[in-house]
Amino acid sequence: GVAIVVNRNQLKIENIRTREVIPGRALLLETTKHDGKPISILGVYAPNAPGENAQFWKDIQEWFSRHSVRKPDVMGGDTNVVEDAIDRLPAHEDPEGPVSALDDLKENMNLVDGWRESFPTTKAYTYHQTYTGSQSRIDRFYVKRQLIDQTYEWEIETVGIRTDHRMITMKLTSENAPTMGHGRWICPPHIMRHKAFKNFVHKTGLELIDSLRKIGRPLPRTETHNAQTLWKEWKDKIYTEGRRLAKIVVPKMDAEIEKVEQDLKNVLADEALSDEERKLSGAVFTEHLAALHRKRFRDSRKTAEVRNRLEGEVISKYWSMINKPKKPRDIIDRLLKDTSALDPADYSYESNSKKMATMARNYHSKIQNDRRETAPDIRDHTIEVVLSRTARKANNDQVIDLSKKLTREDIQEALKLSANGKAPGLNGFTYEFWKILDDRYRTAVSLEKEGFDIIKVLLLVFNDIETNGMVAGTNFSESWMCPLYKKNNRADIANYRPISLLNSDYKIFTKALTIKL
Template sequence: MNGAFARSNSSSGGSSQDKWMLLNQLMRQGRIAILALQETHYTELQAERLNGLFEGLMRVYVSPDPVSPTAARGVAFAVNLRIMRDDSVAINVHVPGRAMTLSLKRRRGSRLTVLNVYAPNVMAESVAFWNQIRQRAGEPNWVRPDLLLGDFNIVEDASDRAPARTDNSAAVQALQALLIKLGLVDGWRSRNGVARLFSYHQISSGSQSRIDRIYVSGATLSMSHSWDIRSSGIPTDHCLVSVAIADYNEPVKGLGRWRLPGALLIDNVFLTEAQKLGFEILEKVCPEGHQGREAQWRLHAYKVGVLTAARARAKKLISKWDRRLVALRKDISAVLKNLAIPAEERSAEAAILRDEESRLEQKRFQSCRDNMMIRDKIDGETISPYWLKSNGSAAVQEPIYELQVPTVPACNLILICFGLTKKLRYGTC
């Protein structure tokens, strides 16, 4: 997080704003269940006040630095109560301000354990930190984590830095000894081979690195996919690192019905096309075999036509920001893979593209926040569906296992992301 506050580039005049407000927006928009964060600079008292502010929406668990709680270090987890129940989470602090574990209750009694770390920058301290975690891992009450994620401040391979260089051997060996003891592997590297993509860009020197990583157990790796590194939209110099993990104890859930995006309901082009389709179908001759059911045939034909037109129009209405972000990410990947370009030029060009991606993501994120503020000023004090939804506590929906067909295999997705905001998110497949 690089602290709890950030300067805003919005129309508010660049005033200071709480990053937790931005994180709450990120959790709501991205349907994020758990965020793991580093360098929070937040105290337990501040967390209690924050929990009172977001009561029923979000709960924060922090482990502040014992020496400088508001000026250095600090790790935390944020739980999205819109998605999951608070009583399904257990927290354990291993190193104050540096390492803490979240144990998440999953379906049918299984649990997922996530170890969140913020490793020291000083290599001697880094060696001691990894050795301390390894000693804790040998204690009787230690629960082996399924995932180890966070800001490691070192890389295992020189290719994870640009310009390429190796890190302190003692610190790397201490980390590797811990990984061997826990039985964890670098998931992104396992899935992407020799590909290069960086999560941290140091503006002062221009160097880049993949110091933000997710390590997973062998069983978890076999259920993982969609590994990604991208900008978060929140003011930070770190990217989001994410992975989707299947939960095979979860009942099967369908994708639901496709519905018209809200933007189409006020789009004149689509509304004109829908009206035109209606007149055309009224003039069509009903095919043979549908005599006596002309009305049903015309309704079905109209619904199919409107659905086709809506999907085609929705693709054209994709935000220019979204299209540019997709293009930038493809360009970044292409530049890093182009070995015909010298390494220094390749790194410099990728850094420029990454900066543009970060600025664009923040601009889009802030624009969405500004729109929400305008909506809140208009409807925030009016008894309406918006007001009721904003001020009510969403009930977490629990599946009814008795309705499940026994022969159908179950699969649901958990998405774990981190960077500025190290996060865990639920989805459905």
């Protein structure tokens, strides 16, 4: 049979329509993309016998001639035929009948083999016949010729389930799709546990504490050398080191898979080897690669099963998330450059993400800055009037307590109350990161070893802010804005509600102040 699986995070499912072109062999799916434009996908599973294979392509062409439907933008599946000898190992031509029938269908629907267009001379295969060792590229995606420039990342990948086929993948975008970056960096859990990163954080952390101790004794506190500037410099160091390690540190299993994949590519591309040698060596690497992927898949499933056993069907974030309706991610495809234009014919749009971000920032900055200025004496008088009408006032003891600086206990309690799994700010450090550092310090103390006391550092930084105010340029209170669509024209930034994500150390500070209140 044939099936098409739709990822709800990628495509809208409200107006999906499917049509059975050939029962059990060809299925047509019609839906719309994020930009509202239609897309038609034809999934196929062609017969193996040459005569039946040729008739299959003719039947598809005949079906489309009888039905007024959109011809497929994408056609993919197991074709059970190759168009060129390069797609078989050992190399040989396929029978003329099915090849010609498929070629006629492609020409009628204006389809091209996207992988071969991207890699004209590369030898790679998707099907491995175990008992003979022969291989072929019978699994393919075809796309309309006018869409080929909108496809990218054509890959042939091994999957984690037991099968003698490999999977072909590609990404299809829209001609008007916005330019999208990689987003902000978040310190991944495996980097937090990595030995080199742990040692780096520990070493630079002890140096930070030593520098903080010297402020005022004997070094004077200045606007360019104080607890806040030292804290920013240290965060910048670990941010840079974390990003560096994240690019080079990969799990052992992933590293081994990458090596075997490269070995397979080298063998198949080695012209010094005979077809028989390539077939035998390729079979060995293909089977080894499949075994590695199956092991990784089993490990992943086991982890998922354990988590579901622990957190499934109990009140938890995990249970809520897996039962939450899945919807495509909200993407701002474009923004109006001039919202004052009355005639739609005069509208002009921006689709570059960085420029759209600048437009959103300027819009909200203007709202903030356009507020009417109030004279200081009028503002002070208004505050006094409002406070004079407040029935409850702090007594002398409460005033004394509130004037005290934050304590170690305040910060520990704030960190304890900070929930895991929350989105970090621009620096990429989550609450879990600071909790891990605190746990390591407690372990070091219990073993009578020198440890990096993150709570002490936060205490010195927070109290410096309370005493001297926030130092400009330290970006302590910086945030990144996430616009959430409300209603009306999606291309008008005024129709989005902004929320700000602050850095986790800033939120710990405000939480500690709340505890003191």
